[in-house]
Amino acid sequence: MAEAGIRLAPVPFDPWAELAALQSALAPAVGASAIFLGTARADAADPAEPDGPRLTALELEHYPGMTERELQRIATMAAAAHDLLAARIVHRVGRVAPGEPIVLVAALATRRAAAFSACRQMIEALKYEAPFWKRECFSDGSARWVEANTPAAADGAAIPGADPAASTGLPG
Amino acid sequence: MAEAGIRLAPVPFDPWAELAALQSALAPAVGASAIFLGTARADAADPAEPDGPRLTALELEHYPGMTERELQRIATMAAAAHDLLAARIVHRVGRVAPGEPIVLVAALATRRAAAFSACRQMIEALKYEAPFWKRECFSDGSARWVEANTPAAADGAAIPGADPAASTGLPG
Amino acid sequence: MSVQVRFFASLRELLQCTDAEVPAAAVRTVGDVWHQAVGERAPPGKLLMAVNQQYAGWDDPVADGDEVGFFPPVTGG
Amino acid sequence: MSVQVRFFASLRELLQCTDAEVPAAAVRTVGDVWHQAVGERAPPGKLLMAVNQQYAGWDDPVADGDEVGFFPPVTGG
Numbered sequence: 001m002a003e004a005g006i007r008l009a010p011v012p013f014d015p016w017a018e019l020a021a022l023q024s025a026l027a028p029a030v031g032a033s034a035i036f037l038g039t040a041r042a043d044a045a046d047p048a049e050p051d052g053p054r055l056t057a058l059e060l061e062h063y064p065g066m067t068e069r070e071l072q073r074i075a076t077m078a079a080a081a082h083d084l085l086a087a088r089i090v091h092r093v094g095r096v097a098p099g100e101p102i103v104l105v106a107a108l109a110t111r112r113a114a115a116f117s118a119c120r121q122m123i124e125a126l127k128y129e130a131p132f133w134k135r136e137c138f139s140d141g142s143a144r145w146v147e148a149n150t151p152a153a154a155d156g157a158a159i160p161g162a163d164p165a166a167s168t169g170l171p172g
Numbered sequence: 173m174a175e176a177g178i179r180l181a182p183v184p185f186d187p188w189a190e191l192a193a194l195q196s197a198l199a200p201a202v203g204a205s206a207i208f209l210g211t212a213r214a215d216a217a218d219p220a221e222p223d224g225p226r227l228t229a230l231e232l233e234h235y236p237g238m239t240e241r242e243l244q245r246i247a248t249m250a251a252a253a254h255d256l257l258a259a260r261i262v263h264r265v266g267r268v269a270p271g272e273p274i275v276l277v278a279a280l281a282t283r284r285a286a287a288f289s290a291c292r293q294m295i296e297a298l299k300y301e302a303p304f305w306k307r308e309c310f311s312d313g314s315a316r317w318v319e320a321n322t323p324a325a326a327d328g329a330a331i332p333g334a335d336p337a338a339s340t341g342l343p344g
Numbered sequence: 345m346s347v348q349v350r351f352f353a354s355l356r357e358l359l360q361c362t363d364a365e366v367p368a369a370a371v372r373t374v375g376d377v378w379h380q381a382v383g384e385r386a387p388p389g390k391l392l393m394a395v396n397q398q399y400a401g402w403d404d405p406v407a408d409g410d411e412v413g414f415f416p417p418v419t420g421g
Numbered sequence: 422m423s424v425q426v427r428f429f430a431s432l433r434e435l436l437q438c439t440d441a442e443v444p445a446a447a448v449r450t451v452g453d454v455w456h457q458a459v460g461e462r463a464p465p466g467k468l469l470m471a472v473n474q475q476y477a478g479w480d481d482p483v484a485d486g487d488e489v490g491f492f493p494p495v496t497g498g
Contacts, residue, residue, distance in 0.1 A: 006341060014192075016188035016189070016191055017188070019188055020186075023211070023217070024271075024316070027211060027270070027271030028213055028214040028270035028271035029213065030210070030211055031206075031212075031213040032208070032210055032211075034208055035205075035206070035207040035208075035209070036206055036288070037195070037204070037205040037207070038175075038204055039199060039200070039202055039204075040202075040203075041201065041202070042202040056381070061352060063350070063352055063397070063413060063415065065397050066398075069397055069398075070306075091420060093174060098199070098200035099200035103420065103421045112208065112210065115208070115210070116292055120288055123304065123421060125321070126420060127420065127421040130421070131415060131418050132419065132421070133353035133415070133416065133418065133420070134420070135353075145353060145354040145416070147416075147417070148417045149417070149418070149421065150283070168343070210498055222425045235427070235429055235471075238471055241474055257425065271453075275498045284421075285481060298497060299497065299498040300495065300496050301495065302495060302498070303429070303469075303471075303490075303492060303495050303497075304497025305429060305430035305431070305493065306496045306497070307430075317430060317431040317434075317493070317496075318496040319431075319493075319496070320467075320494045321494070321495070321496050
């Protein structure tokens with residue numbers, strides 16, 4: 001039975017230490033590990049004004065209880081669907097500085113196809129289903145909520161049914 | 173211009189130290205890092221006999237000069253095609269023990285679709301184009317050459333034109 | 345005998361609503377909970393909702409003791 | 422005035438050939454190099470080849486000073 005572990009990190013975490021521990025615990029059964037690391041970029045507030053205000057921090061809000069439950073569901077489903085040796089998701093909450101990790105997704109398997117597919121499936125599901133919200137804080141003191149994650153299709157991967165809004169039956 | 177770095181490692185290497193250095197050098201421009209790590213498994217020589225002889229080592233032969241050239245070509249093409257901030261390939265040569273890393277492929281980009289596509293493209297190209305050959309050594313003293321890598325299609329990803337044999341014009 | 349209501353992120357700021365409690369007897373569906381908590385204000389175009397921390401829909405039933413969450417599209421990862 | 426020939430991995434063991442040198446005047450193509458170095462033995466079904474460390478085909482031209490490599494399908498990664 002695959003280990004499907006998730007964790008919310010209220011302070012900066014070291015993804016490489018996390019991965020080294022996971023990998024060494026499962027070697028030499030593991031043949032292929034696919035890993036995604038999302039990190040905070042110091043983007044300009046307005047891409048058209050590269051010398052304008054820049055991002056100084058992200059504030060990551062979540063839904064305590066539901067967020068952990070969704071992450072666990074995503075990791076468990078990916079581990080089962082792709083016969084993983086281990087699935088791991090770590091996600092920051094709170095205030096994140098540029099350059100710091102936001103999310104780590106790892107899929108450890110015997111073969112590469114399973115590892116890649118599971119890793120991609122987990123990050124796409126997380127982007128559209130896990131209740132996190134990013135607020136961007138800029139160097140001029142302004143702040144704004146990120147309105148939506150980049151659509152999966154425009155981002156190169158169509159994830160059918162990944163948008164829970166499509167099935168809520170909301171009028172209009 | 174993206175950094176496209178490759179390296180042959182004659183002794184065990186630490187993929188996490190490698191990645192930590194690469195990531196911190198490029199933060200906070202990087203938003204998405206997709207990573208593949210291939211490691212040696214302690215497989216049974218014969219899957220039908222799980223208690224029979226097991227793999228004790230892999231011997232990795234390469235074509236000095238051509239191997240580096242092919243890896244560099246693969247990393248450079250992926251970095252250009254996906255507008256990466258950095259591409260990195262590290263591959264072991266020589267005798268590899270079960271649990272040890274064989275290959276590390278990393279693609280650092282601003283967004284996840286580019287990182288994933290580039291990472292997958294690099295490992296698939298490497299599997300079918302980079303001149304490495306694996307010899308498996310077993311606990312009963314026997315040894316055999318691995319005959320071919322798992323076909324990309326059977327492994328979940330069709331990589332058109334990835335098989336150089338298809339274009340050699342070899343008779344028969 | 346009540347239903348807990350929670351709002352998150354930009355929606356909480358938009359509504360200037362803190363978390364609320366509505367009488368269970370007054371609501372049958374998630375939609376009812378919205379209107380009890382928020383008033384006649386129509387929900388924003390893209391609204392997600394959960395009952396007991398699982399995604400739900402506007403017409404899903406709600407019972408005494410349930411927790412209903414309303415929030416904008418998620419933007420983690 | 423010669424062409425260097427290199428064999429790798431299982432092919433080297435199969436042929437019991439070490440690296441070789443063939444006279445440039447005797448070869449025009451990669452196929453000629455094979456037969457000069459190996460004799461009449463037909464190449465195995467899946468054979469890869471390179472001229473000056475770049476993938477090449479059986480009928481590609483070969484010139485004095487070139488290096489020609491023959492090897493089985495690659496199995497790295």
